[in-house]
Amino acid sequence: MITQIGIRNFKSIKEANLRCNGVNIIIGANNSGKSNILESLEYYSRSLTVPLEELFGPGPFSFSQILHRGSDINKEGIEMDVAFHGMYDTSHSYRIDSLRNPPRQRPKFRLEVINESINSSKNHIERDHKDFLLMREKGVNRDLPQEFVEMYNACRSIRKFQFVPKEIKKEREIDPLETNIPFLKHNGENLVNVLFAMRDIKPQIYREIIDDFKEIYPDVTGLSFTHLGDYRYALEFSREINKDNWSFLSPQVSDGFVITLAILTLIHLHQTNRIILIEELENGLNPLTLSKILKKILIASDACDMQFFITTHSPVLLDCLNTFPELVFVCEQRDGQSEYIPLTEVLKKFRDDYTPGESLVELWLEGLIGGL
Numbered sequence: 263m264i265t266q267i268g269i270r271n272f273k274s275i276k277e278a279n280l281r282c283n284g285v286n287i288i289i290g291a292n293n294s295g296k297s298n299i300l301e302s303l304e305y306y307s308r309s310l311t312v313p314l315e316e317l318f319g320p321g322p323f324s325f326s327q328i329l330h331r332g333s334d335i336n337k338e339g340i341e342m343d344v345a346f347h348g349m350y351d352t353s354h355s356y357r358i359d360s361l362r363n364p365p366r367q368r369p370k371f372r373l374e375v376i377n378e379s380i381n382s383s384k385n386h387i388e389r390d391h392k393d394f395l396l397m398r399e400k401g402v403n404r405d406l407p408q409e410f411v412e413m414y415n416a417c418r419s420i421r422k423f424q425f426v427p428k429e430i431k432k433e434r435e436i437d438p439l440e441t442n443i444p445f446l447k448h449n450g451e452n453l454v455n456v457l458f459a460m461r462d463i464k465p466q467i468y469r470e471i472i473d474d475f476k477e478i479y480p481d482v483t484g485l486s487f488t489h490l491g492d493y494r495y496a497l498e499f500s501r502e503i504n505k506d507n508w509s510f511l512s513p514q515v516s517d518g519f520v521i522t523l524a525i526l527t528l529i530h531l532h533q534t535n536r537i538i539l540i541e542e543l544e545n546g547l548n549p550l551t552l553s554k555i556l557k558k559i560l561i562a563s564d565a566c567d568m569q570f571f572i573t574t575h576s577p578v579l580l581d582c583l584n585t586f587p588e589l590v591f592v593c594e595q596r597d598g599q600s601e602y603i604p605l606t607e608v609l610k611k612f613r614d615d616y617t618p619g620e621s622l623v624e625l626w627l628e629g630l631i632g633g634l
Contacts, residue, residue, distance in 0.1 A: 263569045264303075264417070264537065268343030268355070271330040272305065273298045274600040281604070283589050284563035286571045288602065289580060289626070289633040290593030295600030296573045299593075300422050300539040303571065306342050307420035310398045314358070314373045325360040325373065332598055335360060339376055344417065350409035352382045354397050354417075382409045416536045424541035425450040425524045427517035433496040436487075446531060450524040454497050454512075457527065458487055467530050474526045478554050479519070483507060497523075517546035525555055532566040544576035553582045560586075577623040585619050592633040605631065 269278045274295035280286075290296035305328075309317055318325045329335055339359035346352050356378040360371050378396055380387040385407050389396055400406040401414040429451035436458050443459045444452060460468045476482050484500040488511060497512040499519065512520060528538060544552050556579060562568050574580070583589055590605035608631045609616050616625075625631045 263347050263567065264344060265347045265351075266343075266345040267299075267303070268341070269299075269302045270341035270357075271333040271338050272302045272340050272342075273328060273330065274595060274598065275299075275302065276330050276332060276599040278600065278602050280591065280602055282569070282571075284569055285560055285589050286569075286591065287579065287583060287589050288571070288573045288591045288593055289575070290573075291595075291633065292575075294593045294595045294633070296593035296602075297541060298600060299591075299602060300541065300571055300573065302342070303420050303537070303539060304422050305340075306344060307418055309342070309356075309358075309395060310401060310414060310418040313398075314375070314394055317358075317373065325358075325371075329360075330599075344413075346413040346417070348412040348416070350382055350384075350412070352410050352413045353379075354381075354410075354413065355379045356395060356397075380410060382407070384409055419535060420537045420539065421445070421448065421535055422539035422541065423448050423450070423524075423528065425521045425545070427520050427546055430520040430524055431497075431512040431515075433490050433494045435493045436495045437493060443531075443534075445534060446524070446528055450520070453520070453524050453527060454487065454495055456531075457485070457497070457523075458495060460527075461487075471523075471526050471530050474530075474558060475523055478522055478526075478551060485523075518548055518551055521546045522551060522555065526558065529558055529562045529566075529568070532562065532568045536567065537569045538571070540570065540572045542576075543572050543574055544579055549578040552576065552578050556582050577627065580626055581621065581623045584622055587618075587622060590622070592631055594632050603632070608632065 263284060264282050267280045267282060269275045275298055288296040288299060318328065326335055329340060339357045341357040343355035344353065357376045359374055359376050361374050363370060363372055375392045375395055377390045380397055387396065397414060406414055426449040429449050430453050434452060434454045436455055440459055443463055444455055446453065446456050457468065472485055481501045481503065482499060483502050486498045487495045488498040489495055499510050499515055501508050528535065547555065559570055563570060587605045587609060591602045592605055592608055594601050594603065626633060
């Protein structure tokens with residue numbers, strides 16, 4: 263689990279330091295920068311996955327556009343500092359700058375790791391002015407000291423999800439001979455492929471997903487895969503209605519149905535995704551369903567050593583956290599800089615006027631805790 267994140271000069275984040283929990287809920291106004299915490303973690307994961315020259319892209323994805331607008335590109339770089347707790351306590355920090363090459367040399371600019379530090383109780387590695395990240399290089403070459411392997415594997419597999427019901431409902435091509443469970447894609451579009459493979463490869467986990475789904479939707483009696491010709495398949499849901507069993511193909515069911523199934527599948531894929539980022543969890547979900555899913559997430563975080571970073575605009579979600587204010591961060595933007603304030607710090611200013619367990623939603627909607 264990531265226990266602390268330090269970020270400097272990334273998008274709207276000039277400087278931020280967060281002490282993290284198993285579940286981290288970020289509330290804030292539109293355009294306040296709450297999603298940039300998720301994107302910074304995505305960026306860190308990518309820095310462990312691809313070579314330095316592939317870390318940024320053209321136009322809005324370039325280093326100069328991702329660097330905080332108020333930062334001086336000639337003097338400052340993007341900095342990450344991540345602390346991780348697993349079998350060992352480890353940390354990894356670095357600063358990447360964009361430097362101008364000599365005249366007539368191409369490309370015009372190059373990326374350079376100005377400094378990098380990898381630390382544990384057993385090892386302390388520091389290096390300066392390199393054209394690659396040592397953590398990635400040693401990880402790819404399977405040459406990392408043992409205590410860093412867990413951090414490397416967990417952080418490079420960080421993924422961000424924002425499920426799109428229209429894509430989840432579509433029929434997909436499936437190879438029945440596939441012997442691996444694919445990664446669930448960021449929008450959930452290959453959910454049918456993931457579940458189809460899981461049914462035979464990990465039948466116990468598949469049954470747990472279906473049982474959780476039935477717990478949330480008690481009238482559901484089963485889930486199957488309908489063959490539509492060639493290699494095309496679609497999800498089919500069975501429901502008991504007036505003591506009859508009715509079947510519905512995925513395009514016929516509600517958005518909330520397929521989003522719920524995607525989230526439950528994601529929760530049960532903890533062996534491949536230990537750190538999960540979800541944009542606006544509430545989209546397409548009924549308030550009661552949302553509260554049930556949040557409970558599943560809290561249980562999974564504790565029982566399966568999973569970590570979640572979730573952005574939300576939902577009063578319902580916040581209402582479910584009345585007794586867990588320590589899981590919430592309030593995102594505010596001041597002078598073009600995003601700040602992430604632990605809700606517990608905000609509540610301290612109320613002193614005796616705040617009673618633990620009272621409605622956080624009322625305080626939020628009245629503008630007393632910010633994030634609006």
